[in-house]
Amino acid sequence: MDAKRSPQLLIEGKGLTKSFGGLVAVRDVDFHIFEGEIVGLIGPNGAGKTTLFNLVTGVFHPDKGTLVFDGHDIRSRKPFEICRMGIARTFQIVRPFLKMTCLENTWVGTLGRGQGEGSREDRKEEARSLLRLVGLERRERALASQLTLIEKKRLEMARALATKPRLLLLDEVLAGLNPSEILQALDLIEMIRTKVKVTIFWIEHVMGAIMKACDRIIVLDQGRKIKEGPPEEVVSDRKVIEAYLGESETGEA
Amino acid sequence: MFSKRITIPILFLLLALFPPFFLSQYWLHVMIISLFYVMMASSWNLIAGFTGQVSFAHAAFAGVGAYVSGMLAVRTGLPPWLGVWVGSAAAALLGLGLGYLCIRMGGIYLSLTTLGFSEILRIIITNEDQWTRGTMGLQIPGLFSEYSKVSYYYLFLVLTVLILVLIYWIIHSEMGLTFRAVLNDELAASSSGINTIRVRIVAFTVSSAMAGLAGGLYGHYLMLITPDIPSLGQMFLVLAMAVIGGMGSFAGPIIGSFVLEILSEYIRVYGEYHVLLFGLVALGMARFAPEGLMGILDKRLRVGWSETP
Numbered sequence: 001m002d003a004k005r006s007p008q009l010l011i012e013g014k015g016l017t018k019s020f021g022g023l024v025a026v027r028d029v030d031f032h033i034f035e036g037e038i039v040g041l042i043g044p045n046g047a048g049k050t051t052l053f054n055l056v057t058g059v060f061h062p063d064k065g066t067l068v069f070d071g072h073d074i075r076s077r078k079p080f081e082i083c084r085m086g087i088a089r090t091f092q093i094v095r096p097f098l099k100m101t102c103l104e105n106t107w108v109g110t111l112g113r114g115q116g117e118g119s120r121e122d123r124k125e126e127a128r129s130l131l132r133l134v135g136l137e138r139r140e141r142a143l144a145s146q147l148t149l150i151e152k153k154r155l156e157m158a159r160a161l162a163t164k165p166r167l168l169l170l171d172e173v174l175a176g177l178n179p180s181e182i183l184q185a186l187d188l189i190e191m192i193r194t195k196v197k198v199t200i201f202w203i204e205h206v207m208g209a210i211m212k213a214c215d216r217i218i219v220l221d222q223g224r225k226i227k228e229g230p231p232e233e234v235v236s237d238r239k240v241i242e243a244y245l246g247e248s249e250t251g252e253a
Numbered sequence: 254m255f256s257k258r259i260t261i262p263i264l265f266l267l268l269a270l271f272p273p274f275f276l277s278q279y280w281l282h283v284m285i286i287s288l289f290y291v292m293m294a295s296s297w298n299l300i301a302g303f304t305g306q307v308s309f310a311h312a313a314f315a316g317v318g319a320y321v322s323g324m325l326a327v328r329t330g331l332p333p334w335l336g337v338w339v340g341s342a343a344a345a346l347l348g349l350g351l352g353y354l355c356i357r358m359g360g361i362y363l364s365l366t367t368l369g370f371s372e373i374l375r376i377i378i379t380n381e382d383q384w385t386r387g388t389m390g391l392q393i394p395g396l397f398s399e400y401s402k403v404s405y406y407y408l409f410l411v412l413t414v415l416i417l418v419l420i421y422w423i424i425h426s427e428m429g430l431t432f433r434a435v436l437n438d439e440l441a442a443s444s445s446g447i448n449t450i451r452v453r454i455v456a457f458t459v460s461s462a463m464a465g466l467a468g469g470l471y472g473h474y475l476m477l478i479t480p481d482i483p484s485l486g487q488m489f490l491v492l493a494m495a496v497i498g499g500m501g502s503f504a505g506p507i508i509g510s511f512v513l514e515i516l517s518e519y520i521r522v523y524g525e526y527h528v529l530l531f532g533l534v535a536l537g538m539a540r541f542a543p544e545g546l547m548g549i550l551d552k553r554l555r556v557g558w559s560e561t562p
Contacts, residue, residue: 057444083446091444097437100430108434111427112446120427163446 007034010167010199011056011087016065018051025051027223028065033167038193038200040210040231043220044243049203050092052220053169056201057089058082070166084112088165090156092172092203096144102155103140106130109162130158133195134188150181154188161196168192170202174209182209189213207235207244219243269410273403281402287514288409289471292416294494294506296463299420301492302501303429304456305436306359309488310351310367313374314344314461315468316483320378320385322469323393323478333396337469344465345458352457357450359439371485378480390479393472405474412470416463421503423459432456436501486528490517493531497538499545508546 012032018025026048033039041049054060055067058079067075074082088109097105106127118126131137134154139147144155153173160168170189174182190213193200204210210217210231217234219227221243227234234240272284297311321343322336331339355366378385385391397404423429431452434442443449472478481487490513498509513531520527542549 059440059444078448079440079443080446080448083444089444091441095438095441097434097441099437100433104430104433107427108430108442108447109445111431112448123427159445 007036009033010035010037011067011069011201013052013056013068014066016052016055016062016067018048018055018060018062024223026055026062026220029220029223029225031218031225031228033199033201035166035199036197037215038202038213040214040217041201041203041220042205042207042210042217042234045205046222047220047243048223049220050171051223053089053171053201053203056082056169057087080112083163083165086164086166087169088160088163088167089169090153090160090171090173092175094149094152094156096147096152096155096159098145099143101141101143102131102136102147102158103127105144105155106158106162109159112163127158127162130161133161133192134158149176150184153177153185157188157192161192161198165198168198168200170200172203172205174204174206186213211235266414273406278402281406283515283518285402285406285409285474287511288406288413289467289474290491290494290510290514291413291507292467292470293464293491294498294510295417295420295503296460296467297491298495298500298506299423299432299463300453300456300460301495302505303424303432303436304453306356306453306457307364308367308457308460309364309485309492310348310371311460311464311491312485312488313367313371313483314348314464315471315487316374316378316480317344317347318465318468319472319478319482320391321465323391323472324384326394326473327391333394333469333473337396337466337473340469341462341466344468345462348461348465349454349458352454352461356453356457368485371483371488375480375483375485378483385480388480390477392477395476396470396473409470409474412466416466417503417507419463424503428452428455486525489532490528493528493535496535497531497545499547500543502544502547502551505545505547508550512546 010033014030016029017027029052041052043049051060055062058074058077058081061076067073069082069085069087072085074085077085097108100108103124107124110123110126128137128140131140134157136151136154136158139151144152147155173185173189177185186209189200192198202210202214214231216229217231218225219234219240226239226243227237273281276284293311293315297308300306300308318337318340322333322340325331325336325339326333351367351370355363358366379387381387382389396408424432431442431447434445434447435449435452439449468482472482494509494513495506496509497513498507499505517527520530538545544551
């Protein structure tokens with residue numbers, strides 16, 4: 001980030017903890033994201049990445065800690081309220097509305113903001129333009145269930161963008177895609193970032209793919225934050241390598 | 254050049270104007286009852302088929318409409334023309350309250366709570382016989398000073414069309430879009446900014462109001478109301494009509510209501526067993542043709558006309 005203008009803090013979590021029964025899924029995690037940043041969240045399976053996303057989006061409420069988005073405490077807000085405040089997400093296992101068309105899926109995203117603003121046709125047109133943005137304009141009338149995996153992921157992004165988010169959470173958008181599709185998805189995210197100007201918080205299982213794109217990366221392991229910093233610093237960190245390769249204290253990775 | 258979407262309903266509506274000219278009194282009665290079931294099954298479909306809430310209180314709300322309107326007419330002399338709307342409002346209010354209490358539970362718990370509500374209401378009506386005359390039934394005035402099945406037929410037709418137009422408008426509006434989003438995936442809907450609880454309560458209340466209106470009309474047509482109106486037997490018949498006709502489609506419950514009501518006239522000789530039979534058929538449909546008669550028809554027509562997919 002350039003230092004010309006002090007960057008605006010968009011979201012900040014402090015001491016976030018969430019346990020399920022005896023399992024502590026997220027333990028005392030601090031994080032913050034500035035407006036305009038693109039921040040990666042990585043870590044091995046079961047590290048608590050999706051749980052952290054679920055805390056941010058109100059699917060779960062934290063047992064401990066604070067969570068402030070744009071100056072508002074969002075700890076105990078419901079998912080729809082958080083979405084209306086400006087946080088949208090995609091899902092690790094895609095969840096489009098399967099028995100609805102692509103246009104309808106995206107259209108739904110425009111409705112939460114209150115049907116007062118603009119007309120029905122405006123919202124429909126907005127949904128169409130988002131479908132164009134993610135490259136699904138020719139699938140407008142197809143049911144979501146008829147789409148391929150990458151198309152479903154594009155559709156989820158269009159639906160999320162339709163809510164006009166300031167913060168977009170992407171949960172493993174690259175998972176399950178083949179190498180050429182991964183490139184397409186990366187292009188799409190880059191384009192969203194430049195055209196829509198949205199801050200991105202991005203979970204990815206594979207480090208390499210988001211190395212280039214992210215300003216900063218946060219690493220979770222077994223619910224704790226073990227590292228945070230620019231990508232090049234994170235990949236060379238011993239604790240991170242150990243977490244990924246499961247090496248012991250000797251760290252011969 | 255009219256689209257199929259406009260011409261087919263208009264065609265049916267025109268056809269529906271003629272039955273009084275050639276049907277016997279008996280079959281006209283069957284048609285009137287069928288229209289009552291169209292209102293019931295279509296409004297139940299609005300919550301069950303479009304927001305995924307399987308409520309067992311729909312017949313109970315019809316009972317609320319029938320008893321509120323009927324008792325007001327008997328005790329206070331309120332004209333039934335007004336009473337049916339009061340009954341509808343009472344059902345909406347109760348629906349709102351019940352919805353507010355149990356919709357958060359969702360799924361099977363919603364079904365069980367509404368089942369309980371339905372039975373409690375039936376028991377109250379049966380036992381408070383100083384007010385309701387219990388199972389003996391309460392005689393209430395009709396809607397017309399001069400009894401005529403033809404008048405009732407047209408009245409039921411007009412209100413059925415009114416309810417269907419309202420349902421059609423709802424499911425094709427942006428509200429209907431949120432209904433379907435909630436039905437498809439509640440978490441995704443809520444993460445997309447939809448207040449899913451509110452959507453479900455709105456659907457539940459509107460649907461209850463429609464059942465209340467249908468029940469009130471039914472009561473004043475029969476001019477005798479009994480705890481059979483809010484009974485579970487009635488509820489399962491409505492459920493079977495929607496499921497067999499095709500849940501989640503607009504035309505499904507309409508077709509289901511006519512088919513089952515007309516059919517039940519032929520198998521009436523087996524007494525209460527016809528509900529059992531319909532239950533079994535509905536189960537079979539749910540397993541092998543989940544989209545009901547409408548789904549089967551739709552596929553046939555599509556293949557036949559080989560429309561572009």
